Amino acid sequence: MPFMIGRAPVRRTLKYLNSGRIVLKDKIKIFSINYNVGLGFKNKVHEGAQAFVFWTLPQLQYKNPDVQVVTFKNMTPTPFIRCYYENGNQILIDIDSKSNDEIINHLIKVVGKSEKTLAAETLAAEKKDNPANFGVGCSRKCMCEIPDQIPCPGVCPLPKHMRGKYILYKKDELENAEV
Amino acid sequence: MLGGHFSKISTTSSFNLCYNQVCVQSVRYARKPRWLPTAPSKVFRVPERHVLPHDESIEWQRLNNNYRTQINSLRRYLIKEVEEKKKNREMNATPADEEAEFQRCLAINESWNQDIAKMRTLRIEEENEKRREQILINIENKVERQQKQKEIVEEKIKREQKAAESFITRENIDQAIERALANPISYDFCIDLDGNRKGDSIVKEESKIIEEQQQP
Numbered sequence: 449m450p451f452m453i454g455r456a457p458v459r460r461t462l463k464y465l466n467s468g469r470i471v472l473k474d475k476i477k478i479f480s481i482n483y484n485v486g487l488g489f490k491n492k493v494h495e496g497a498q499a500f501v502f503w504t505l506p507q508l509q510y511k512n513p514d515v516q517v518v519t520f521k522n523m524t525p526t527p528f529i530r531c532y533y534e535n536g537n538q539i540l541i542d543i544d545s546k547s548n549d550e551i552i553n554h555l556i557k558v559v560g561k562s563e564k565t566l567a568a569e570t571l572a573a574e575k576k577d578n579p580a581n582f583g584v585g586c587s588r589k590c591m592c593e594i595p596d597q598i599p600c601p602g603v604c605p606l607p608k609h610m611r612g613k614y615i616l617y618k619k620d621e622l623e624n625a626e627v
Numbered sequence: 628m629l630g631g632h633f634s635k636i637s638t639t640s641s642f643n644l645c646y647n648q649v650c651v652q653s654v655r656y657a658r659k660p661r662w663l664p665t666a667p668s669k670v671f672r673v674p675e676r677h678v679l680p681h682d683e684s685i686e687w688q689r690l691n692n693n694y695r696t697q698i699n700s701l702r703r704y705l706i707k708e709v710e711e712k713k714k715n716r717e718m719n720a721t722p723a724d725e726e727a728e729f730q731r732c733l734a735i736n737e738s739w740n741q742d743i744a745k746m747r748t749l750r751i752e753e754e755n756e757k758r759r760e761q762i763l764i765n766i767e768n769k770v771e772r773q774q775k776q777k778e779i780v781e782e783k784i785k786r787e788q789k790a791a792e793s794f795i796t797r798e799n800i801d802q803a804i805e806r807a808l809a810n811p812i813s814y815d816f817c818i819d820l821d822g823n824r825k826g827d828s829i830v831k832e833e834s835k836i837i838e839e840q841q842q843p
Binding site: 474475493526533537539540541542543544545546554557558559565568572 | 732736739750
């Protein structure tokens, strides 16, 4: 397999990236994380943050392509995450001596979309994505836009064998009606 | 049923100005109506083409580019805003709801941060305590080391002072010279692997040989 080089190349596989659990809220525009690397014994409190950056950040970026993700290395005594909202609000999450899993779970709770919202969004996306659907909000307004389908009756009359006028009335009744 | 029908018509007419007879104004043509062809006297008239000066055309281009960019961005912004509102309406989320949700998340995060802060204070205190102990031990060690060093130095000084008694100074230099002349010492002799001295000085040996050669 090409490009399977470097540390933990599994991080670059589509399956891994897709299995990320953090989907940030729409209002969040920037996700920044401060942590330290390579300072020896003082690094114990940063281990979780390092693991998060190494293992989870690729998934987060993949799942949130519209969010700017920034990492600041060796600029802080204790690791923390800061999220910037669209309206200028900020949320500061302390991740001092927390493990990767704890961080992920907390992020999902605080800045992630709820499961309910996610389910609703997947449903909506499915509706939009499915080419078999038609109507308002879909890729085509009407079934008749597909070649080989019957045109809308407003544009071109239906064949006679489909019209009530011809199949519900008897022949003589029809003649009388037309007269 | 009928009432609903009427009300529908009335709302349409009040909102759509095209259907309102008061607003309809017929176009009156002062000269040639739209549907008549070009006047025979104007058929072969070629309108003069306006040529803009170079600077001016550049300026127009710039202004137009700016205008298009700004209008496009404004348009996109408005489209985005409308879409978002629509989405919010679908999800039944009002700004107040969103604010409440944000505050809820903030509260959860606040408690999490406080827990971590508590743990950190404890940890830092512990670390400081350890550090204090370590520093005390280091200081003790240092004092001990300095004491030892001092003893070593003092001993050295004592030794040197003792040795200084036998130093050659201006006063006793003559005596020293005399003594040196009286007792010549030569260090050029052979030693074996264990450092034992073997025989006499080489110079002495050589001088002996030379003397023997000169005598006959």
